[in-house]
Amino acid sequence: xxxxxxxxxxxxxxxxxxxxxxxxxxxxxxxxxxxxxxxxxxxxxxxxxxxxxxxxxxxxxxxxxxxxxxxxxxxxxxxxxxxxxxxxxxxxxxxxxxxxxxxxxxxxxxxxxxxxxxxxxxxxxxxxxxxxxxxxxxxxxxxxxxxxxxxxxxxxxxxxxxxxxxxxxxxxxxxxxxxxxxxxxxxxxxxxxxxxxxxxxxxxxxxxxxxxxxxxxxxxxxxxxxxxxxxxxxxxxxxxxxxxxxxxxxxxxxxxxxxxxxxxxxxxxxxxxxxxxxxxxxxxxxxxxxxxxxxxxxxxxxxxxxxxxxxxxxxxxxxxxxxxxxxxxxxxxxxxx
Amino acid sequence: xxxxxxxxxxxxxxxxxxxxxxxxxxxxxxxxxxxxxxxxxxxxxxxxxxxxxxxxxxxxxxxxxxxxxxxxxxxxxxxxxxxxxxxxxxxxxxxxxxxxxxxxxxxxxxxxxxxxxxxxxxxxxxxxxxxxxxxxxxxxxxxxxxxxxxxxxxxxxxxxxxxxxxxxxxxxxxxxxxxxxxxxxxxxxxxxxxxxxxxxxxxxxxxxxxxxxxxxxxxxxxxxxxxxxxxxxxxxxxxxxxxxxxxxxxxxxxxxxxxxxxxxxxxx
Numbered sequence: 118x119x120x121x122x123x124x125x126x127x128x129x130x131x132x133x134x135x136x137x138x139x140x141x142x143x144x145x146x147x148x149x150x151x152x153x154x155x156x157x158x159x160x161x162x163x164x165x166x167x168x169x170x171x172x173x174x175x176x177x178x179x180x181x182x183x184x185x186x187x188x189x190x191x192x193x194x195x196x197x198x199x200x201x202x203x204x205x206x207x208x209x210x211x212x213x214x215x216x217x218x219x220x221x222x223x224x225x226x227x228x229x230x231x232x233x234x235x236x237x238x239x240x241x242x243x244x245x246x247x248x249x250x251x252x253x254x255x256x257x258x259x260x261x262x263x264x265x266x267x268x269x270x271x272x273x274x275x276x277x278x279x280x281x282x283x284x285x286x287x288x289x290x291x292x293x294x295x296x297x298x299x300x301x302x303x304x305x306x307x308x309x310x311x312x313x314x315x316x317x318x319x320x321x322x323x324x325x326x327x328x329x330x331x332x333x334x335x336x337x338x339x340x341x342x343x344x345x346x347x348x349x350x351x352x353x354x355x356x357x358x359x360x361x362x363x364x365x366x367x368x369x370x371x372x373x374x375x376x377x378x379x380x381x382x383x384x385x386x387x388x389x390x391x392x393x394x395x396x397x398x399x400x401x402x403x404x405x406x407x408x409x410x411x412x413x414x415x416x417x418x419x420x421x422x423x424x425x426x427x428x429x430x431x432x433x434x435x436x437x438x439x440x441x442x443x444x445x446x447x448x449x450x451x452x453x454x
Numbered sequence: 455x456x457x458x459x460x461x462x463x464x465x466x467x468x469x470x471x472x473x474x475x476x477x478x479x480x481x482x483x484x485x486x487x488x489x490x491x492x493x494x495x496x497x498x499x500x501x502x503x504x505x506x507x508x509x510x511x512x513x514x515x516x517x518x519x520x521x522x523x524x525x526x527x528x529x530x531x532x533x534x535x536x537x538x539x540x541x542x543x544x545x546x547x548x549x550x551x552x553x554x555x556x557x558x559x560x561x562x563x564x565x566x567x568x569x570x571x572x573x574x575x576x577x578x579x580x581x582x583x584x585x586x587x588x589x590x591x592x593x594x595x596x597x598x599x600x601x602x603x604x605x606x607x608x609x610x611x612x613x614x615x616x617x618x619x620x621x622x623x624x625x626x627x628x629x630x631x632x633x634x635x636x637x638x639x640x641x642x643x644x645x646x647x648x649x650x651x652x653x654x655x656x657x658x659x660x661x662x663x664x665x666x667x668x669x670x671x672x673x674x675x676x677x678x679x680x681x682x683x684x685x686x687x688x689x690x691x692x693x694x695x696x697x698x699x700x701x702x703x704x705x706x707x708x709x710x711x712x713x714x715x716x717x718x719x720x721x722x
Contacts, residue, residue, distance in 0.1 A: 121573050203549070335572060339562050341552060342545075349512045349543045350618070351535035351566035396553035399572060 124400050127393065131407040135185065138411050142181050142418040147425040148172045179310035183319070184417040184431070185410035187308065187376045188386070190323040190368040192409025195383020196401050197330045197365035200337040201358055202270055205388060206446055209248075209369040210380030210439075212270075213277030217251020218244040218366075218373035219304060220281040220288075226300075227292045234314040237374070241322060245370035251277050252366050306379035306432020308417045315375070322371040327406055329364035333357060334398040341396075379413070379432045381439020386412050388446060457487030458622060458654050459511065464520035466510060479503065481510075481678045483520065488622070493648050493655045495665035495686075498675035499699050504658045507675070508626055511656075512543055525621075538566035542620035544612050546627045548599060556602070556610045557595035560586055563617030585616035589643065605636030612643070623647070624656045629664055641668055662715045666690055667708065674698060686713055 144155050150169050157163045158173035191209060198207040198214075209215045225243035258273040289300055311319070330337075336357050339347040344354040372379065386409045387401055394400040413431065416438070420429040467480035479501055488494045496504050509515045510522060513529060522529040524540055532540075542563065552559075563585070564578040574582075586592040589609040594602060599610060608631065615623060625644070629637040641664060647653045659665050665672055666686040674681040674689050676698045682689045690713040692705045702718035 332572075335565065336569075338554070338558070339565060341549070341554060342562065343549050345509075345514050346543070346545055346548075348514055348534070349538060349541075350562065351533075351538035351569060353534060391553075395555075395558075397558065 120397065120400065123394065124403065127400070127404050128407060131404060131411065135407055135411045135414070138414050138418070139181050139185070142184075142414055143173060143177050145418060145422055146172065146177060147421065147428075148176075176310050179313070179316060180308055180417070180421075181414060182316060183308050183311060183376060184414040186316075186319055186323050187372045187379065188382055188409040188411070188413025188416075189406040190326065190372050190409070191379060191382035191413070192386035192405035193327045193330055193383075193402055194365040194368035194372075196387045196398060196405050197337075197361045197368075198383065199387060200340060200398055201361055201365070203341060204270055205391075206271060206384065206443065207274075208381065208383035209365070209372075210278070210378060211384065211443070212252065212255050212274035213279075213281065214248045214252045214255070214274075214366060214369045215373055215378035215380065216278040216281035216285075217254075218248040218370040219378045220251075220285050221245070221247025221370065222374055222377075223285050223288050223300065227288060234312070234318055237311075237315040237318055241318070241371055241374040244374035245367055247281070248366040248370035248373070249363070251281060252362060256362075302430060303377045305430035306377040306435070307430050308376050308413075308420075311375060319371060319375045323368060326364045326368035326371065327402070330361055330368075331402045333361055333364075334402045337361065337398040338396075377430075377432065379435055381435045381442065382409055382413055384446070385435075385439055385442050388442070458490045458525060459488040459656075460521075460523040460526075461486050461510075462521045462523065464510065464517045464522060466506065466515065466517045468506075468515075479506065479678060481506065481517075484678070484680065485520075486673055486680065486683055488654060488656060490654055491648070491652045492670040493644070493657060493668050495657045495659065495669035495672045496675065497659060497662055497665050497672055497689075498681070501677075502675035502698075503678045504675060505626070506678075508543070508624060508656075508658055511624065512541060513537060535566040535569045538618065540620055541622045541624060542615035542618035543624045543626065544608075544615045544628060546630050547607070548611060550600060552599045555596055555598050556591055556613075557582070557586070559599055559610055560591070560595075560613045560617050563614040566618060581619060582613075582617045585613040588616055588647070589613040604631045605633070605639070608632055608636065608640065609643075612640075616647075620653075622654045622656060624658070626658050627660060628657065629659070629661055637664065644668060662690060662695075663708075666712045666714065667710065690715055 143159065144152055148168065150172060154169040155173050158169040163170040195208045198209065198212060199205055221243035222240055225240045255270070255273045255277050259270040336352050339350055339352050340354065340357065348354045387405050390401055390404050390408055394404055416434040417431040420431040420434050423429060461484050464481055464484040481503060496507060498504055506515070510517055524532065529537065560582045561574050561578060564574050564581060567578065583592070586595060589612050591606065591609050591613045594606055594610065599607060602610060608628065628640055632640060644655055645668060648655055657665060657669060669686060671684060672686050672689040673683045681698050682694055690705055692703060695703050695705070695715060704716045704718050706714045706716065708714045
């Protein structure tokens with residue numbers, strides 16, 4: 118009850134921040150539109166073929182939506198992986214799951230899945246399969262009698278990530294040398310505006326994954342007691358782990374399919390939020406969904422303005438934030454198993 | 455007349471014994487009962503089957519043959535949360551690091567009462583509060599478990615089990631990490647719970663003297679079989695203990711008239 122009230126107030130505050138960032142992101146960009154022109158386009162009083170309408174409604178608005186969805190999905194996936202492994206450093210990119218998903222996407226692309234919402238679904242399925250494969254390998258490698266060892270898990274993630282990155286390079290080199298630069302841009306994590314139908318698909322898949330993890334949040338708390346103690350409290354631990362594992366892989370795969378592998382959002386956002394709302398996954402999951410969206414939106418707005426008229430990949434920004442953050446968390450929070 | 459818990463000819467062996475212990479361990483056919491309202495102790499040397507018995511009772515592992523009954527109903531027929539409402543386990547310790555506060559830990563004990571509920575309701579909070587009051591952990595509620603002393607930690611874990619409002623409270627080596635004062639306090643608390651609310655308690659312990667002092671009846675295990683069951687005075691008998699544990703002991707009487715077991719150190 119107390120927790121419910123706390124959750125509502127934090128969510129309200131985050132929603133305000135997210136809204137403010139979203140509005141700000143619509144008004145800045147390399148097109149150099151005046152605030153009045155953007156406002157005109159948003160109010161629907163600009164002509165559909167005008168520069169301000171196209172830039173605001175077809176470029177910036179979908180991009181804002183993609184950033185919010187991707188950031189939220191990655192942060193929630195991070196919370197899921199962290200609760201499953203009882204390791205605050207577990208996260209889609211650190212665990213190599215993003216690389217697995219990226220491998221799936223590249224595979225889908227050479228099979229000819231390119232445009233349209235059906236193709237987008239196909240790419241997402243491949244990315245999901247890649248994410249599941251990578252996560253399963255990491256899990257199997259790191260599982261030893263007596264549970265998951267902290268360092269082994271991280272090393273397994275790094276190795277699996279390297280393997281899939283190499284596999285991607287092999288495929289690209291074999292298939293079409295000329296497309297290499299475009300794919301490299303995508304591989305760095307690139308929030309391009311996507312068509313409305315694909316955006317709806319992205320939203321549906323992300324919402325599904327987030328919902329699954331949200332509804333399991335209370336049981337995920339109990340998992341901190343250890344699997345045996347959780348099952349003695351009536352939790353079906355095997356089923357819980359399987360469900361959250363699949364949901365987190367789905368979230369990762371979906372984001373990678375629609376935006377490319379963007380790292381460290383799932384590490385930074387939940388960790389900062391723990392300082393704010395504590396470790397209760399029931400508070401952490403919904404707040405991560407909003408805060409992750411806000412964080413990636415801020416990073417993307419920075420990415421497309423800091424070297425304007427050129428653009429940085431948003432993955433570069435998150436990696437620059439994430440790598441030192443990882444070291445900091447490793448030094449302060451993580452204990453040897 | 456049936457007990458609260460009944461083991462009927464329970465046959466069990468680990469599928470891959472090497473993972474669990476060096477020697478293959480099995481219950482060839484275990485039968486005993488725990489009566490309502492009693493404090494029942496399970497004792498025995500390492501790998502006699504104390505932990506396996508506890509895991510069978512909480513369905514962490516399943517028997518190959520035979521039956522375990524709770525209130526006359528087969529354990530297998532109960533959904534997991536119903537089992538967790540009936541049997542609460544106080545573990546030896548919680549994993550470290552454990553990020554939650556004492557109050558959050560105790561509220562976790564309410565999960566089996568409403569597994570579909572997202573946040574605990576007022577009744578859950580009241581039950582958790584009562585459990586913390588009984589274990590004198592109310593003042594520790596806001597502290598992370600990892601900041602507590604060994605004794606406080608043990609009491610917080612006990613509070614979590616009491617919040618389950620179980621019919622059987624199971625304690626796995628309750629005094630393993632406690633110094634003398636907290637051992638005495640834990641023993642007094644368990645006795646009070648048993649007397650005042652009639653709670654049935656199952657104590658699984660290495661500590662023969664704690665078991666002798668607290669328990670109405672004892673079950674002495676040796677390699678998966680019952681060496682003897684009965685009142686402490688009948689079970690803690692010098693010849694039997696020397697045979698089961700493979701060392702020399704001296705059995706005396708405590709101030710309360712219960713047996714006291716001492717190791718007879720070889721000074722050779």
